[in-house]
Amino acid sequence: MNQIFDDLLELGNFYILSQKFEEAIKVMKRAEKINKMNPELYYNLGMAYEGLNEKDKARDSFRLVLKLNPDYKSAQEHLIKLVEE
Amino acid sequence: MKQFVVIGLGRFGSSIAQALSAKGFDVLAIDEDEERVKEMEGIVSQAVVMDATDEKGLKELGITDFDTAIVSMGETIEDSIMITLSLKELGLRKVIVKAKSELHSKILRKVGADRIIFPEREMAERLAESLASPKIFDFIELSKTYGIIEMVIPKKLVNKTLSELKMREKFKVSVIAIKRKLPFTLPDGSTDFKEEIVVGPGGDDEVISGDVLIMLGKNEDLEKIEKL
Numbered sequence: 001m002n003q004i005f006d007d008l009l010e011l012g013n014f015y016i017l018s019q020k021f022e023e024a025i026k027v028m029k030r031a032e033k034i035n036k037m038n039p040e041l042y043y044n045l046g047m048a049y050e051g052l053n054e055k056d057k058a059r060d061s062f063r064l065v066l067k068l069n070p071d072y073k074s075a076q077e078h079l080i081k082l083v084e085e
Numbered sequence: 086m087k088q089f090v091v092i093g094l095g096r097f098g099s100s101i102a103q104a105l106s107a108k109g110f111d112v113l114a115i116d117e118d119e120e121r122v123k124e125m126e127g128i129v130s131q132a133v134v135m136d137a138t139d140e141k142g143l144k145e146l147g148i149t150d151f152d153t154a155i156v157s158m159g160e161t162i163e164d165s166i167m168i169t170l171s172l173k174e175l176g177l178r179k180v181i182v183k184a185k186s187e188l189h190s191k192i193l194r195k196v197g198a199d200r201i202i203f204p205e206r207e208m209a210e211r212l213a214e215s216l217a218s219p220k221i222f223d224f225i226e227l228s229k230t231y232g233i234i235e236m237v238i239p240k241k242l243v244n245k246t247l248s249e250l251k252m253r254e255k256f257k258v259s260v261i262a263i264k265r266k267l268p269f270t271l272p273d274g275s276t277d278f279k280e281e282i283v284v285g286p287g288g289d290d291e292v293i294s295g296d297v298l299i300m301l302g303k304n305e306d307l308e309k310i311e312k313l
Contacts, residue, residue, distance in 0.1 A: 016276050017268045021295055040275070047276055051266050052295040053220075053237040074275055 005034045012044045021051040039068040043075050055082055086111060090151045091129075092137045092168055094121040097183060097204050098157035102129050113151065138164055140171040148172070153179040156198075162189050166196055173197035221311060222297060232304045233261070238296045239313035248288030256310055258302030260286055265296045 008031035015024035028045040035041065046061030059082050065075035087110050091102040094116035102114045102125060112129040115137050116122050125132040135142050137156075148154070154172050158164045165182055172180045173196070182198040184190040190201040211223070223235040242250055252260055263286050266278040283290060292298065300307065 013276060017270065019265075019268060019293055019295075043275065047268070047278070050278065051268065053297060074271070074277065 005031055005038070008034070009038075009041060009044065012041075012048070016044060016047050016051065019051065021048040024048040024051075037068060039065045039072050039075070042068070043072065046075065046078060050078065050082070055085065058082055087153065088151045089113070090115065090148060090154045091157065092116075092154060093157040093159065093183075094118070094125060095157060095159055098155070099125060101155055101157070106130070113146070113148075115146075138167040138171070140174070143171055144175055148177065149175050151177065153177075153181065155181045155183075157183040162192065165189070166192060169193055169198050170196045224307075226304070227301075230303055231301070232307055233299060233301050234307045234311070235264075235297055235299045236311065238292050238294070238298050239310070240294070241313055243292055243294045243296075246289055246291045247286055250292070252300070256302070257306045258300045258310060260298050261301050262286065262299040263290065263292065263296050264299065265293070 008027050012024045012027040012031065015021070015027060025045065025048045028041055028048065031038075031041050032045075042061045042064040046058045046065065049055075049058035049061055059079060062075045062079040062082070065072050066079065069075075089102075089105050089110055090113045091098050091105070092115045094102065094114055098116070099114075099121065102112050106112045106129045112131075114122065114125040114129045114132045115135055117134065117136050119134050122132045122134045133146065135146070137143060154177050156165055156168050156172070158168065162185070165184075169180055169182055179199045180197065181200045181202060182193045184193055184201045184203055190203075193201055220237040220239075221234065222237075225233045227233060247260060252258055261284070263283045265281050265283075267281045268276050268278055271277050300310065
């Protein structure tokens with residue numbers, strides 16, 4: 001089960017790096033069905049939404065990351081940037 | 086290098102003084118209030134406590150060497166009028182004055198103000214525009230007819246090159262720049278973005294989901310794209 005989750009996370013990351021943000025979201029949503037407690041998943045989701053300039057959804061995702069791990073530095077930085085915009 | 090004098094260091098005045106200074110311009114900041122002037126020290130090139138309605142004092146400060154003055158006085162219009170008059174009499178080329186109402190604006194124009202600004206109103210209009218459509222980041226009205234819009238590319242138009250999109254023929258607008266987020270990997274393996282801006286994109290440039298297009302055109306044509 002965890003292996004599938006990890007693979008989905010990696011695939012999502014690959015899609016983000018390839019600027020295929022919509023595909024990344026689809027993959028992350030699948031991963032979410034396996035594990036809702038992983039901050040990295042929501043960080044990737046936030047990045048994909050940010051890439052699409054869907055700022056409200058990006059903010060919500062980064063907030064979720066920080067709920068799961070308040071010390072997640074990159075999520076803090078992205079959230080601050082999005083709130084200030 | 087351009088030199089600016091900012092008169093009145095309230096919220097707007099101090100913000101513009103700081104912003105101009107951060108852009109590397111020489112800024113002289115003036116206010117009657119010692120506290121406000123103190124806050125500007127070290128941020129702007131020079132900060133002076135003085136009553137700016139004193140024309141002689143302004144002259145002694147060498148105000149005529151400045152290119153542009155920004156007058157941002159508080160509630161009362163009288164001081165703004167007096168200062169604008171003095172600055173124009175001293176020969177300042179460009180005087181920008183903050184106004185509270187249309188009536189103030191008319192009076193200030195009559196005494197020589199080159200540009201009147203309503204910061205609150207302008208900010209409110211921009212905010213309203215962006216709230217009305219979250220896809221629109223900015224709109225600059227160049228004239229009553231023409232404008233520049235910055236908006237996220239509508240889904241219908243993605244994954245095509247600019248020549249395939251035929252923006253000029255179909256929508257009568259010119260794409261003057263594309264802003265996009267370029268993902269990259271951080272040393273810890275996570276991803277981050279850096280922003281890239283393609284100025285004057287060519288026909289071969291492809292637009293992808295999430296790209297922000299900066300387009301120039303007639304306001305009515307820009308509105309049609311907003312609705313796509």
